[in-house]
Amino acid sequence: MTHSSKDQTEENWLREYYDNVEEPIKTKEETWSHIVSQTGIKKQSRPSWIKQKGLIAVAILALFAVGSLFMKEDQIQAFSWFTKYFVTTEGEVTQISEIQGDPPAVKKQLLPTEADIHVRNSTKSHEVSTFAEAQEITEVDLSRPDYMPEDLQLERVTIYYDQDKTRKVQSLYQNEQERQLVIIQKPASQGLGYSKIVDNQDTEIETLTIQGEKATLLTYKDGWLQLRWKSELNQWVVEGSYSEEQIVEVAQSIR
Amino acid sequence: MFKKFLKKAKPTEAEFRLLYEMFYSRVYRDVYFITRDSHLAQDALQETFVKAYNNMYRVEDKERIGAWLSTIATRTAIDYLRRRKGSSEILTEDMTHNDKYLSDYQWSSLEDMVEGNIMKEELFQKINQLKPEYREAILLKYIHELSINEMAQYLEMKESTVKTRLHRARNILKKDIEKDPKRSWIGGEIS
Numbered sequence: 001m002t003h004s005s006k007d008q009t010e011e012n013w014l015r016e017y018y019d020n021v022e023e024p025i026k027t028k029e030e031t032w033s034h035i036v037s038q039t040g041i042k043k044q045s046r047p048s049w050i051k052q053k054g055l056i057a058v059a060i061l062a063l064f065a066v067g068s069l070f071m072k073e074d075q076i077q078a079f080s081w082f083t084k085y086f087v088t089t090e091g092e093v094t095q096i097s098e099i100q101g102d103p104p105a106v107k108k109q110l111l112p113t114e115a116d117i118h119v120r121n122s123t124k125s126h127e128v129s130t131f132a133e134a135q136e137i138t139e140v141d142l143s144r145p146d147y148m149p150e151d152l153q154l155e156r157v158t159i160y161y162d163q164d165k166t167r168k169v170q171s172l173y174q175n176e177q178e179r180q181l182v183i184i185q186k187p188a189s190q191g192l193g194y195s196k197i198v199d200n201q202d203t204e205i206e207t208l209t210i211q212g213e214k215a216t217l218l219t220y221k222d223g224w225l226q227l228r229w230k231s232e233l234n235q236w237v238v239e240g241s242y243s244e245e246q247i248v249e250v251a252q253s254i255r
Numbered sequence: 256m257f258k259k260f261l262k263k264a265k266p267t268e269a270e271f272r273l274l275y276e277m278f279y280s281r282v283y284r285d286v287y288f289i290t291r292d293s294h295l296a297q298d299a300l301q302e303t304f305v306k307a308y309n310n311m312y313r314v315e316d317k318e319r320i321g322a323w324l325s326t327i328a329t330r331t332a333i334d335y336l337r338r339r340k341g342s343s344e345i346l347t348e349d350m351t352h353n354d355k356y357l358s359d360y361q362w363s364s365l366e367d368m369v370e371g372n373i374m375k376e377e378l379f380q381k382i383n384q385l386k387p388e389y390r391e392a393i394l395l396k397y398i399h400e401l402s403i404n405e406m407a408q409y410l411e412m413k414e415s416t417v418k419t420r421l422h423r424a425r426n427i428l429k430k431d432i433e434k435d436p437k438r439s440w441i442g443g444e445i446s
Binding site: 010011013014015016017018019021022023024025026028031032034035036038039041042213214232 | 268271272275276279280283284287288293294296297300301304305308309374375378379382393394397398
């Protein structure tokens with residue numbers, strides 16, 4: 001074993017030691033409640049419409065529509081310097097972004113200019129037909145759903161690389177009528193930030209909780225649903241022309 | 256006075272909740288790394304976030320809030336260790352806990368496996384035996400990759416003290432293992 005690989009191994013052991021923890025005594029929510037009680041953070045009561053599922057999308061869209069009128073740029077900055085997720089609306093489009101660290105400066109113009117477009121060079125991919133095969137060739141610890149709508153079968157798993165690192169793993173499920181459902185797993189080591197611009201008139205946006213994490217469900221006019229969320233180690237996308245309940249159940253079952 | 260009030264403004268619940276969501280796992284690992292005890296870690300976890308809430312206005316470099324939180328976490332965890340009577344027991348406990356993941360590692364040969372397990376076990380044992388302050392230095396330097404300057408700044412101590420702790424921690428970890436020329440680790444310059 002070379003000196004550098006030895007150092008790497010030992011650094012990995014140190015990381016392993018760091019990551020290996022017993023379960024906390026209290027749940028995350030119990031801990032939060034304790035912190036709230038100790039700090040006196042004022043609870044912000046949720047508006048009642050949040051409980052009315054059917055009105056969520058309408059309310060959020062309405063909020064987007066008027067939000068930019070009330071939200072000053074400095075408020076966005078002050079709030080978002082450690083924010084993972086934020087939404088900005090201008091005119092007929094909404095930008096949904098998740099960031100790590102400092103956010104980009106708020107742009108007046110949401111649509112990208114030529115200078116904002118970056119071309120990714122030489123992206124390689126590798127396609128296999130089973131998770132076992134995929135796991136053999138990627139360094140990412142792959143997760144898969146326990147639940148899948150009955151008629152869907154795994155068609156293929158595609159591993160995309162940036163240089164030698166796995167950028168994302170895309171699993172395609174398909175039935176005999178070629179109806180599809182896609183799951184994308186993107187490792188955190190490749191960066192978790194993303195930004196997406198959607199047309200408010202054609203897209204409903206809903207905020208959900210998946211495996212304890214905040215998630216965004218986009219419902220397009222053509223019936224295609226896209227659910228995004230972020231876990232500690234990965235960014236996830238589940239999408240397809242299935243019902244919200246089915247998409248959510250698939251997402252919740254990923255282990 | 257108004258300026259001072261503004262400067263010390265505390266985050267809203269939504270803002271602080273986001274911070275909590277982002278760093279909960281990291282802070283728990285940090286305090287557990289120091290205490291190796293889930294009860295102490297739980298107490299230190301809670302107090303770390305309480306302290307963070309009350310002192311958020313002090314954060315100057317927003318991009319390093321994780322580093323800032325980790326130093327609060329390690330300081331708080333060390334305080335909890337000190338409060339516990341017979342804290343020296345903590346420093347040598349828990350090796351059986353580590354055994355369970357030794358077998359998870361993939362090895363190319365039996366020889367590698369045996370040597371690797373011994374070395375890893377030695378390393379874990381040595382980390383467990385480190386003084387909390389040395390463990391803190393190892394954590395901040397090698398896991399979170401803070402610079403000496405940052406460690407000194409956030410821990411409110413001299414850079415020379417930080418360097419001394421790192422040197423001593425590394426020397427303890429390297430002792431015995433270093434006798435075998437193949438088995439040197441955590442080398443390099445302290446910068």
